[in-house]
Amino acid sequence: MAGLSITAAHPDPALLDLPWRLPLEEWPEEILAALPRGISRHVVRFVRLSGRVVAIKEIKDDIARREYELLRNLGRLDLPSVAPYAVISGRETRSGEPLDACLITHHLQFSLPYRALYSQNLRRGTAIRLIDALAVLLVRLHLAGFWWGDVSLSNTLFRRDAGAFSAYLVDAETGELRERLSPGQRDHDLDIARVNIAGELMDLEAGGLLQEDRDPVVVSERILIRYHELWDALTGGELIEEGERWRVDERIRALNELGFDVGELAMSTDIDGTRIHIQPKVVDAGHHSRRLLRLTGLDVRENQARRLLNDLDAYTAAVGRQGDDEELVAHDWLARIYEPVTRRVPKELTQKLEPAEIFHEVLEHRWYLAERARHDIPIFDALEDYLSTVLPSRPDEATVVGVDTTHMPVLAPPSAG
8 A cells, every 4th residue: 555654663564454545434344343432532443453452543643643652651651551552644545535544552451431331230439439540540640740631531441450440541642741740730630630520420420320429520529639639648748856757667658558659758857957858759659569569470450469468468367477488478379379269260251350350359259258157258169159140240341342332322522532
């Protein structure tokens, strides 16, 4: 195809087999993957390519290239976002009419747009959990100097994370990456988020899908509360008296509990040396997931890691090995508990949830059974009951099919890309 240009770190020759001479909305159904799509101002399609699924968005060439580079930079900074795959430009129809370029990104496995999540039978409080996850994502982006410019649930993908959610940026079209953001720039992003979230929740309410009893506008205000709580905890200064230096360690442990490691602290004393001012300078998300990875080799999300570490601690106490080497105990827990549980999941059910999320749900189910029975339940008994009564009814979330969220009611104009 004369004039076609492919920009990619590792271009796949199979890209040339796709019908680039057709507008994206006219691509034949047989090459598309039936994944749930969020609302978008651009045409977006999912395609199976060389054993993987990619998302293709039709967009102007200069915008596609800019977003591709932004997503690459976010990846280098290890920020939660979709991974760019390629930009296809120089497209034209068979009659020579120019077509917009296409930005291709990797499909994020086990992720869903918020509207697809609401098509499932979710418990009350889902909006709150999604907003909390979005607040964490926004703080991480702002700490890295990224101004989003179009913060919304629609521009985010969500993955289950031990009963909560992890949020991933899926649209960087309006974003800017700077050395640091001013308070005004951060507040601007927050104001955009509040307005967009309120509109999106109103859409859900109109479709009878919103479980929250409160007004969507009131619920949307939570993004401001959670963001400021987390931002202040991560960046706020603290004065301690000379005899209270133990509070430095306490501050670090508190940040660890929030899921962040402290890479650098700024510390200064007043003139007479009686008080110390401490302020985190470098914080890095993923405290629990890094610890679990070091102990077991399991690479999971933060809340999942926290839950697995709690079970590891419970196992350590149950077998009386509190004084043993932590890595040796972790190896035994992995071999005797975690791996046997996850390996017993039948192959036909492995697309339902990720192994770490299944393990978390088995622990939740075990607690439920024990409460009902009024005595402890062995984990493998809980597993068998979970596999027969709970997991089979769950939708497949590795690459979810059969939910077209574009047909769900929309009142507010879409903000996603």
